[in-house]
Amino acid sequence: MADTARARKLADRIKVVVAETLEKRIKDPRLGFVTVTDARVTGDLQHASVFYTVYGDAAEQTASAAALESAKGVVRSEVGRRTGIRLTPTLEFIADAVPENAQHIDELLALAAARDAEVAALAAKAEYAGDPDPYKHDDLEEVDDALDAEDSADDDADDDADDEDDEDWDTDDDEDEADEPSGAVASADGTVTGS
Numbered sequence: 001m002a003d004t005a006r007a008r009k010l011a012d013r014i015k016v017v018v019a020e021t022l023e024k025r026i027k028d029p030r031l032g033f034v035t036v037t038d039a040r041v042t043g044d045l046q047h048a049s050v051f052y053t054v055y056g057d058a059a060e061q062t063a064s065a066a067a068l069e070s071a072k073g074v075v076r077s078e079v080g081r082r083t084g085i086r087l088t089p090t091l092e093f094i095a096d097a098v099p100e101n102a103q104h105i106d107e108l109l110a111l112a113a114a115r116d117a118e119v120a121a122l123a124a125k126a127e128y129a130g131d132p133d134p135y136k137h138d139d140l141e142e143v144d145d146a147l148d149a150e151d152s153a154d155d156d157a158d159d160d161a162d163d164e165d166d167e168d169w170d171t172d173d174d175e176d177e178a179d180e181p182s183g184a185v186a187s188a189d190g191t192v193t194g195s
Contacts, residue, residue, distance in 0.1 A: 007041045013083055014048050015039035018091075021078045022071075030067035032060040037096045041089060048079075048089040051096040061095065068093040 019036040033055040041048045054064040068075075072091055080088030 004043065007043055007045060010045060010083065010085070010089075011039045011041040011048065014041065014050065014079055014089070014091075017079050017082045018050050018075055021075050022068075025074065025078065026067070026071045028067040028071060030063040031071075032056050032064040034064055034068070037098060045085065046087065046089055047092065049092045049094055051094050053096045053099055065093070065095060 015036055015038065018039065022031065022034055022036070035053050035055070036050060037053055038051040039048055040051075052064075052068070054061040056064075072093070076088055076091050079091070
């Protein structure tokens with residue numbers, strides 16, 4: 001069973017040892033300004049991947065990669081000596097893509113900021129689709145009162161018209177009652193019962 005806690009501790013120790021070894025023991029002129037960014041060890045502690053970055057252009061990165069490959073044996077023996085483990089893991093140096101990823105993220109953030117500025121400029125020139133302030137205010141209560149008075153006058157006129165219609169219906173009912181025989185009573189459902 002793999003002990004991940006032990007693998008993490010060993011990876012941290014290997015990172016420190018490799019960085020110090022590259023700084024103090026490796027004298028290869030091809031080795032540029034190398035920074036060890038991370039180290040990872042497999043669960044069985046047999047293989048270690050060391051991630052690094054190089055400050056400089058592509059030629060310096062290629063030269064530094066060649067220098068690290070040639071110094072791999074010295075670095076591995078130093079890791080074995082300073083960690084004290086029974087089996088020293090094999091080392092693999094991998095160029096870390098963090099700077100390129102960070103640069104790409106910076107470009108995306110700059111693009112997003114530019115688009116936000118464009119949207120803000122459009123928003124500054126924009127006008128409201130309706131009223132700029134759709135809420136009621138105290139100074140508008142007089143206008144609302146006048147509108148309410150007009151509405152109540154319209155309602156009164158509608159009520160008068162409804163009353164006239166009701167009177168027409170009432171006269172029709174009187175005529176229907178005159179047609180019925182005397183002593184007859186009309187029920188609610190329209191049937192006539194009489195004596």
